[in-house]
Amino acid sequence: MERKQFLKSLGLATLVLPLMSACANDDEPTANNGATTGGDTGCVTTPSETEGPFPTKSPATLQMVDIRSDRTGVPLSVRITITNSNSSCTALENAQVDIWHCDKDGNYSEYGGTGMQTSDYTTYHFLRGRQATDSNGLAGFTSIFPGWYASRAPHIHVHVYDGSGKSLLVTQIAFPTDVCDTVYTTATNYYTKGKQDTSNAKDNVFADSLNTEMATVTGNINDGYVLTHTINVKA
Numbered sequence: 001m002e003r004k005q006f007l008k009s010l011g012l013a014t015l016v017l018p019l020m021s022a023c024a025n026d027d028e029p030t031a032n033n034g035a036t037t038g039g040d041t042g043c044v045t046t047p048s049e050t051e052g053p054f055p056t057k058s059p060a061t062l063q064m065v066d067i068r069s070d071r072t073g074v075p076l077s078v079r080i081t082i083t084n085s086n087s088s089c090t091a092l093e094n095a096q097v098d099i100w101h102c103d104k105d106g107n108y109s110e111y112g113g114t115g116m117q118t119s120d121y122t123t124y125h126f127l128r129g130r131q132a133t134d135s136n137g138l139a140g141f142t143s144i145f146p147g148w149y150a151s152r153a154p155h156i157h158v159h160v161y162d163g164s165g166k167s168l169l170v171t172q173i174a175f176p177t178d179v180c181d182t183v184y185t186t187a188t189n190y191y192t193k194g195k196q197d198t199s200n201a202k203d204n205v206f207a208d209s210l211n212t213e214m215a216t217v218t219g220n221i222n223d224g225y226v227l228t229h230t231i232n233v234k235a
Contacts, residue, residue, distance in 0.1 A: 075224030
């Protein structure tokens, strides 16, 4: 079974690609003041995306800010703001935010030893964590810049719940290609694989929703990067 079987069909990408080809950059919005960022999406609910194939098995047990565990890589500070699209996108306090992503080699914890991921990390819990949002709707995590694996653009998975544990949204966050290219071709231990094999525009998840799922990423290889992103949910 391939990972891409869990993703959206290629039909959506086929419809969107002709429209995106007219842009100067085929898979991102433009950069501002040195930071690559998504466009102004207004108060629109963030699209729902697939949770699999490697969702966190027991997220409530992983309440933590620093989710690196034993993983090494370029430092990444993740700052996610949750807003309520049912209330003019005001900040949503006490939302539970789960994130998970692969390590620099493209492997996920809690899974492995199969055709989908040969490296066995079933007893590990790295790069997974949960935080509650503050009064500004902000949840923060200390992590590393994720690597990539075949047929997917680099990404972070996010599952948002309300304070009572009700699921509000499962979505994903995309990374600017220029930043990824820098990390994957110059950072120690990343460049062994080189650039990702799938662009954001051709990714089965992001092809139809990139403008609302693209993060703003600032920083550099030496000092690390900061990812900021806003997710609008119906609460």
